[in-house]
Amino acid sequence: MATFTIDGKEIEIVPGKNVLKTALDNGIHIPHYCYHPGLSAPGNCRMCMVEIEVGGRRSLLTSCTTMPAEGMVVETKTEAVARHQQAVMEFLLVNHPLDCPVCDQAGECDLQNYSYTYGPGKSRFAEEKVVQPKKDIGKHILLYSDRCIRCTRCIRFCDEISGTHELGYFNRGVHNEIDIFPGERLDNRMSGNTVDICPVGALLDREFLFKQRVWFLKGTDTVCAGCSAGCSIRADINNERIYRLVPRQNPAVNDYWMCDDGRYGWGHVHSDSRLLFPLLGQGQAEALALWEAALARVVEGFAAVREAHGEGAVAGIASGHLTNEEQYLFGKLFKGVLKGGPVALRPKLSAEGDVVFKSGFTVRADKTPNTRGAREILGALGLPVLDASEIWKGIQEGRIQALYFLGGDPAERLSETEKAALGGVDFLVVQDILASELTRMAHVTLPGAAFIEKDGTFTNHAGHVQQIRRGLAPPGDARADWEILRDVANAMDGGFAYADVREVWAELVGTVKAFAGMDLDRIGDRGAPLAAAEE
Amino acid sequence: MPEEYKVITKLFDVEGLADLDTYRAHDGYKALEKALKMTPDEVIQAVQDSGLAGRGGAWFNTGMKWSFMPKDPKVPSYLCVNCDESEPGTFKDRELMRRNPHQLLEGAVIGAYAIRASAVYIYIRGEMWEELVQMERVIAQAREAGYVGRHILGSDYSVEVYAHPGAGAYICGEETGLIQSLEGKRAEPRVKPPFPAQRGIFDCPTTVNNVQTLSYVPHIIHKGTEWFKGLGSERYPGTFVFCVSGHVRNPGLFELELGAATMREIIYDLAGGPYEGRALKAVIPGGASTPPMTPDQIDIVMDPANFAIPGRGDFQGMFGTGGMIVMDDTTCMVDALLNLMNFFAHESCGQCTPCREGCPWARDIVWRIEHGQGRPEDLDMLLEVADNVAGFLSPRYSTICLFGPAFSYPLQGFLQSFRSEFEAHIEQGGCPIKQDKSIKVPG
Amino acid sequence: MGLEMAVELSPETKKACEEIIRRYPEDKKEAAILPLLHLAQREWGYIPLDGITYIADMLQMPHARAAGVMSFYPMFHKAPVGKYVIYVCSTLSCALCGAEAVVDHLKDKLRIDVGETTEDGRFTLAKVECIAACDGAPAILINEKLYRHVTREKLDEILDGLE
Secondary structure, three states: OOEEEEOOEEEEOOOOOOHHHHHHHOOOOOOOOOOOOOOOOOOOOOOOEEEEEEOOEEEEEEOOOOOOOOOOEEEOOOHHHHHHHHHHHHHHHHOOOOOHHHOOOOOOOHHHHHHHHHOOOOOOOOOOOOOOOEEEOOOOEEEEHHHOOOOOHHHHHHHHHOOOOOEEEEOOHHHOEEEEEOOEOOOOOOOHHHHHHOOOOOEEEOOOOOOOOHHHOEEEEEEOOOOOOOOEEEEEEEOOEEEEEEEOOEOOOOEOOOOHHHHOOOHHHHOOOEOOOOEEOOHHHOEEOOHHHHHHHHHHHHHHHHHHHOHHHEEEEEOOOOOHHHHHHHHHHHHHHOOOOOEEEOOOEOOOOOEEOOOOOEEOOEOOOOHHHHHHHHHHOOOOEEEHHHHHHHHHOOOOOEEEEEOOOOOOOOOHHHHHHHHOOOEEEEEEOEOOHHHHHOOEEEEOOOHHHOOEEEEOOOOEEEEEOOOOOOOOOOOOHHHHHHHHHHHOOOOOOOOOHHHHHHHHHHHOHHHOOOOHHHHOOOOEEOHHHHO | OOOOOOOOOOOOOOOOOOOHHHHHHOOOOHHHHHHHHOOHHHHHHHHHHHOOEOOOOOOOEHHHHHHOOOOOOOOOOEEEEEEOOOOOOOOHHHHHHHHOHHHHHHHHHHHHHHOOOOEEEEEEOHHHHHHHHHHHHHHHHHHHOOOOEOOHHHOOOOEEEEEEEOOOOHHHHOHHHHHHHHOOOOOOOOOOOOOOOOOOHHHOOEEEEEHHHHHHHHHHHHHOHHHHHOOEOOOOEOEEEEEEEEOOOOOEEEEEEOOOOEHHHHHHHHOOOOOOOOOEEEEEOOOOOOOOEOHHHOOOEOOHHHHOOOOOOOOOOOOOOOEEEEEEOOOOHHHHHHHHHHHHHHHOOOOOHHHHHHHHHHHHHHHHHHOOOOOOOHHHHHHHHHHHHEOOOOOOEOOOOOHHHHHHHHHHHHHHHOHHHHHHHHHHOOOOOOOOOOOOOOO | OOOOOOOOOOHHHHHHHHHHHOOOOOOOHHHHHHHHHHHHHHHHOOOOHHHHHHHHHHOOOOHHHHHHHHHHOOOOOOOOOOOEEEEEEOOHHHHHOOHHHHHHHHHHHHOOOOOOEOOOOOEEEEEEOOOOOHHHOOOEEEOOEEEOOOOHHHHHHHHHHOO
16 A cells, blocks of 8 residues: 655555645645646646655645655645745735725635735735726626636636636736636536635625625535436525525535526525415415415315215326425325325426536436436335326316325426316315416415425435435425425324424335435435435 | 857858758758668667757756657657747847758757657747748758658658747747647646656657757767767867847857856957946846856856856756846946846746746836835845745745746846845935946947 | 728638648647737738637637637737837847837837837837847847847838838
């Protein structure tokens, strides 16, 4: 086993892993700017230089471009290193504006942080700063070039990850400036990632600009619900409002990235159209109701249809927007308690198909996070998931008279066929998050929770199961969907004695073969694959 | 009186030397014929044994550099000829290319053969457009005669030669900057390792050689290793084409054996010394990146070995490109330094932090001092800024390429040798020297 | 004074461009950008934005990258310049031999400042760094032609002699 040492600690050499990454992975921090583990290493910021002795020679070298070798001795905290770090910090601040009080990056800024830990503590620069302009370069992106430290992460992102090449490096020397080609804006669907990777407040998110100081934000680790990719994300929240979504690193799913659709797709959570209370009655006759009344109406409505037309007359529309636990409860409720007939899924597939970027990062055509969970779980519970056209046909032909419709779509839209079908149903219960023509057609509307308002798990397209977490309370009197399903079941004397969603999970794992042996601790923050997915 | 010994500048006055027939009438391409009858390794050995060292300023044994190239390349290997001569005070490569282009071409083809290159790119700075056009003609002539192209002179060896223009960037003279520029990129030097012999242009093994260096190659092959070794000094055989410019009566090129003359002899005896009534004040020995020398230091014998910096091992950088810039007593040293700092600030590629920020900062401080706005603390601060980029006597060198030392060494040198002049500017709040900025045409 | 029509290169120049592109590996066409920009500038006088995209597309190169490369090299002009661009070397050897006086003389004679173009569009005045003609200090380039040892009289003679 070939080894080398960092600060006296003996470490095994992993082929292809540079000294910097090795140090970071072993809990030894070396400050750096231009290096990012998801991108190539240009070695231009010079911040990561440490003392390295190899082959009898000792010198300051950039740790991000140096590969470990047998017997190499690396020292990260010598006086020479400290003086060098001070020098680099001083150089970086020479032309940098004193924008901290007005800069979004404050609080999560590597320039601030390293200045504090590694900088000289005072400025000797008495000349005129070279000032570059603040620019609007994309639908979501602003580039305040006066703050740019030329680490070039953003350029490399557009070249290596999105493969869209919008950013160029212009001019020379201290007049180096990062910019777009005039008229060709930074509008690729991964553009928001450039803001994440910018170590300073040069690249800024237009939606987040001046909105919130980061130290007031509390992060909730969860999963994006925008498509079946299931990117690991963190929702930054304060005062019960989302301020931004950012990706979390997950080598098994999304690496370091998320797409703009997901990143900027949380507006519906705080929409004025959120369903806050149960509603009874259709269209103009819609009226707010208490949960007890709503649940009672649900029980009564389905019972009536069952009596008049038999069990097969009650159908269900499952939803890929709901969690595994919710799929399970719905299946158990529908089959065992409600004793309904056919269940279908309305696929939400984008016509453009999967959108694949240069690095392989893919925005999935399936715009629901948990289609796979729905199919696996409902199927295992004896409810094969049909095509929605079967349900519309059934309604048309008079075989289906009632529908339990699960929604959860941030942008619900009914087709003409669907509208016609739904109009022909005697009793429609819709469980959803936003008011829409769908909910206006419902006899009972039950207000559910957005993905950030409940705990649970999703299964992505590849069978990777991840936890979602509650970062906000559902608004008004809305409830987590698993709670609603439990309460509906119990209103029908179903005896669903779940106090916590983990109890549902435990039962799910014990019942659905595909999930056998899964463990929430093993799933942790980055998820784990279904046994079938691992094959 | 030192004597010139002309090897590569010998034929400069021959009319029509750029024409193939004229060149051939002077033993042109005989060396190439001979080299093709040797094996590539024999050619490498011959050049290595001759002691020829890179004349672009690096002074690394050329043959040894060639030996780093793969003997059996699986991907194309390349030779790049560095004709991006942009070091202030240096103009020998232009003249070599302009006045004896076939000599360079012959040396390049022999070098390409030795390193098994499949193509040669002659990188010529954009400002030398006429030289580039001439080189295209020269290559075409050589191709027609069978010295370039497929199966040269009936041998198994084929090589393409192309001229490629730069467009106004000094940093293209840095070997990896040149490689980047050739690849159609911003000339931002690369982190080394990997070295060009491992991964150069198009990720293929590449050797970059200077014009002057390659110009010697035909002579070494034609007249032999021993002949070359018999010239110059023991450590650095051969001749060198010195450039002298600035405040001298007879600026120009002088080819002498290395170690054969002192700087004083070259400046006074060959270049005519300072103008009438002027006294020598300073000499920049080898291009703008070398610290200035004072009149008491110019009895140094012009051999790179004498220019080593104590404690910096084999670094011969202070001999540099052998481009001497002479300054007389009408020169304000602060103004001279400002001129150089402006040069470096314009030419920094801007890639890495210390150079990009440190170079213009240092220039701004020198500007203030020259314009009477200097402060007492400026001088030590200037030295610290320079040291933070590349310490003159410390092992610190924090930039990606040698551009960092290139601007910080002369900065430190000027301050070291002429500190009182800087102090006078600060104390007096202005430039105390009457600078002669009129047009001077020597003679 | 810019190019009003859609940007295009003459057949001869296009042919020269194609020959140059063939000097580099098939998948490394970007290497031809500097020689192509030179050829294009010699035909168009400068490189307009459309010109950059034209060359970039020929080399299958992203526009932002091509424009960034071009901006690194001062010999390429983004805006129209005079028929004759006078480049006065201003680095040390030429400065020691009177480059400032050369610039001043040209500023007076042409009545423009450094970086500007005369109203009749004939001359642009520029300062450049060392052009490797130090023994001919002070030296200047007018387009691609080098002039050494320029004096006031010589400058007048040269400029008056140009069409």
